[in-house]
Amino acid sequence: MKKIFFLVFISILSSCVSVKKHNEKRETPVSAEKLKQxxxxxxxxxxxxHPNLYWYISKDSLDFKFDSLKTTISKPLKPNEFYQKLAPVIAKIREGHLRLYPFEKRLTKKEIRDLKNQKGLLxxxxxxxxxxxxxxxxxxxxxxxxxxxxxxxxxKxxxxxxxxxxxxxxxNSDGYNKTFLKYSLERRWPSFFTAEFGILDSVKVETKINNEVKTFYLNREKVSKEEKKKEETANKKLTKSETGKVKDYNxxxxxxxxxxxxxxxxxxxAYMKIKTFSGTYSRKFYKQSFATLKKSPAKYLIIDIRDNLGGSLYEINNLYSYLVSDEFRFINDIEVxxxxxxxxxxxxxxxxxxxxxxxIIVYPFYLVGTALSTKKVNDKIYLKNNGIFALKKPKRNNFKGKVYVLINGSSFSAASILPSKLKDEKRAFLVGEETGGANDGTVAGRYSTEKLKNSKLYLPIGLMLIQPNIKFTHTKKGVVPDKEIIPTLEEILQKKDVQLDWAMAEINKENPSRF
Structure with missing residues (x-):
C-alpha cells in the first residue's frame, strides 16, 4: 500500500513539474537564430x-514573405511573440483550414478541476x-x-x-473570400484574448447601451452542486434518448x-437545420427524415447550413444522395x-x-494500407477511390420537390462543398451570403501536425485537396448565392431572420394556391 501511495505521489509530482516546465518555456525568449530555423x-x-500551396498566392510572393519575416527577427522572442509574427504570414496562404496555434498555458489538475466547476467569462x-x-x-x-x-x-x-x-x-479564409473573416473573428477574439492575458477570474469591461456607458467587472461564477446535477441529468436524458442520438444532441x-x-x-x-456535419448518427437521421418527407405533402425543402463549419465528407455525400434522382459523382479524386x-x-x-x-498494435497494417492507397495520373498523386465517393445511385426516398439552401459567410468546408455541387447541378436555389469556404474545393481531410522545434508552436497542415465534381468557377472565392441577402446589425440583434423569411415568402409567391 505504501508503494502505491508513493507511485501516486511521484506521478502527481512529475505532472506538476511537467506543467511548470511547460509554462516556463512559454515565458522564456528563444534566440533569433532558432526562431529563423x-x-x-x-x-x-x-x-x-500541402497539395495546393500556391493556389491563392504565387511561389515568388510566398518566398518573399517568409524571407522578409526572417529579416524582422533580430532579437530573442517569447514563443507567443514569435506567433504574432509567423501567424499573419501563414494566413497569407489564404487557406481557412490552415492556422498556426499559439503556445497555450498548461493547467495543473487542480486548476482543471476548479475550472470544471466554474462558468466561463467571455x-x-x-x-x-x-x-x-x-x-x-x-x-x-x-x-x-x-x-x-x-x-x-x-x-482591461x-x-x-x-x-x-x-x-x-x-x-484567414479560403482564397479572396471576405465573408468568413467577420464570423471567424466573432468566434475567436475571446480565445485570442485568453491566450494573451490568461484565464482570468474577473475582467474589467466598459460597455454602452442606450447611450449609457458603464464600467464594471465580469466575474467567473461557480457552478452550484444543484445546477451541475440538474444539467448532468438533463444532458444524460437527452444524449441517451433515441431522439437525442439521431438528432445529435450537443x-x-x-x-x-x-x-x-x-x-x-x-x-x-419542410425546414431542415444542420448546425455541423458531425457525422454522428447522421445516416439514421437522414434515413428517417427523408422517409418522413416521402410520406408528407412537402413540395419544398429549406436546408439551413448557415454557421455550419463543415465536418464529415461522408455525411454531405449521403445527404446529397437524398436530393437527386440520377447517378452522381460527388467529389473528384483526392490529390496529395x-x-x-x-x-x-x-x-x-x-x-x-x-x-x-x-x-498502436495495428499501426503496421495501417502503413501497408496507406502505401497501397495512392495512384499516379499525369504526374500527380491521388488517393485511390475507396468506393465512398465513386459513382453513386440516389437514395430510394430522394426528395423530388424544390430545394432552397440557406448559406452565409460562416458556411465553411463541407458546408461549402455541398452548396457548390447543388448549384453546379442546378438542384437548389441558394439564399443568403457568399460562403466562407471556397466554391472550388479546399485542403483539409487528414492533417499532419508539425511542432516547431524551438518555439514549440503547432502547425496542422492539411494533406488532401478535396474538390467537388463540378465545373470550376476559378473565382478563388466562396459559393455565391442565387439571391444575396445580408442582414443588418439591427436585424441580427432583433433576431429577424430575413434570409429564411425571404425563402418562405418566395415559396408563397410560387404557390399561392396554398392559401
Whole structure:
C-alpha cells in the first residue's frame, strides 16, 4: 500500500513539474537564430505536404514573405511573440483550414478541476461584429449589464478596436473570400484574448447601451452542486434518448445538431437545420427524415447550413444522395503531394484514449494500407477511390420537390462543398451570403501536425485537396448565392431572420394556391 501511495505521489509530482516546465518555456525568449530555423522548418513542411500551396498566392510572393519575416527577427522572442509574427504570414496562404496555434498555458489538475466547476467569462456570450465594433448577441444567463445589443467598448482598459486590429491578421479564409473573416473573428477574439492575458477570474469591461456607458467587472461564477446535477441529468436524458442520438444532441450548445420541422399548417414546406456535419448518427437521421418527407405533402425543402463549419465528407455525400434522382459523382479524386505524404498524417489523433493501445498494435497494417492507397495520373498523386465517393445511385426516398439552401459567410468546408455541387447541378436555389469556404474545393481531410522545434508552436497542415465534381468557377472565392441577402446589425440583434423569411415568402409567391 505504501508503494502505491508513493507511485501516486511521484506521478502527481512529475505532472506538476511537467506543467511548470511547460509554462516556463512559454515565458522564456528563444534566440533569433532558432526562431529563423522554425520559419524555415514551417515553410519546408508546407512545401512538402500541402497539395495546393500556391493556389491563392504565387511561389515568388510566398518566398518573399517568409524571407522578409526572417529579416524582422533580430532579437530573442517569447514563443507567443514569435506567433504574432509567423501567424499573419501563414494566413497569407489564404487557406481557412490552415492556422498556426499559439503556445497555450498548461493547467495543473487542480486548476482543471476548479475550472470544471466554474462558468466561463467571455465564453458565456455570443458576439456580433460590425466593422471594429463588438456587440452582445446573446446573454442566455441574463447576466447584468450584458443585455443583448450591448456594445463592448473596452476590456482591461484596452479599446476593443485595438484588440480586433491586433487579432485580425491571425484569421484567414479560403482564397479572396471576405465573408468568413467577420464570423471567424466573432468566434475567436475571446480565445485570442485568453491566450494573451490568461484565464482570468474577473475582467474589467466598459460597455454602452442606450447611450449609457458603464464600467464594471465580469466575474467567473461557480457552478452550484444543484445546477451541475440538474444539467448532468438533463444532458444524460437527452444524449441517451433515441431522439437525442439521431438528432445529435450537443451538450455544449444545449440544442440538437440536426432537426426537421414543418413550419406551416399544411406541411407543404419542410425546414431542415444542420448546425455541423458531425457525422454522428447522421445516416439514421437522414434515413428517417427523408422517409418522413416521402410520406408528407412537402413540395419544398429549406436546408439551413448557415454557421455550419463543415465536418464529415461522408455525411454531405449521403445527404446529397437524398436530393437527386440520377447517378452522381460527388467529389473528384483526392490529390496529395506524394505517395509518402499520408504517412505523415496524425494517426493516433483519431482514436479515443482507451483504444490507442490497440491502434498502436495495428499501426503496421495501417502503413501497408496507406502505401497501397495512392495512384499516379499525369504526374500527380491521388488517393485511390475507396468506393465512398465513386459513382453513386440516389437514395430510394430522394426528395423530388424544390430545394432552397440557406448559406452565409460562416458556411465553411463541407458546408461549402455541398452548396457548390447543388448549384453546379442546378438542384437548389441558394439564399443568403457568399460562403466562407471556397466554391472550388479546399485542403483539409487528414492533417499532419508539425511542432516547431524551438518555439514549440503547432502547425496542422492539411494533406488532401478535396474538390467537388463540378465545373470550376476559378473565382478563388466562396459559393455565391442565387439571391444575396445580408442582414443588418439591427436585424441580427432583433433576431429577424430575413434570409429564411425571404425563402418562405418566395415559396408563397410560387404557390399561392396554398392559401
Amino acid at each position: 522554425d520559419v524555415d522548418h514551417a515553410y519546408n513542411k508546407l512545401q512538402k505536404l 465564453s458565456r456570450y455570443n458576439f456580433v461584429l460590425d466593422g471594429d465594433r463588438v456587440f452582445v448577441k446573446d446573454n442566455t444567463d441574463k447576466i447584468p449589464n450584458m443585455a443583448m445589443g450591448t456594445e463592448i467598448l473596452k476590456i 482598459d484596452i479599446p476593443i478596436k485595438d484588440l480586433l486590429e491586433k487579432y485580425r491578421p491571425f484569421v 451538450i455544449l450548445t444545449k440544442s440538437y445538431n440536426r432537426d426537421l420541422q414543418f413550419p406551416t399548417k399544411d406541411s407543404t414546406i 503531394t506524394s505517395r509518402s505524404a499520408m504517412f505523415q498524417a496524425d494517426y493516433l489523433a483519431n482514436f479515443p484514449i482507451l483504444v490507442k493501445p490497440l491502434a
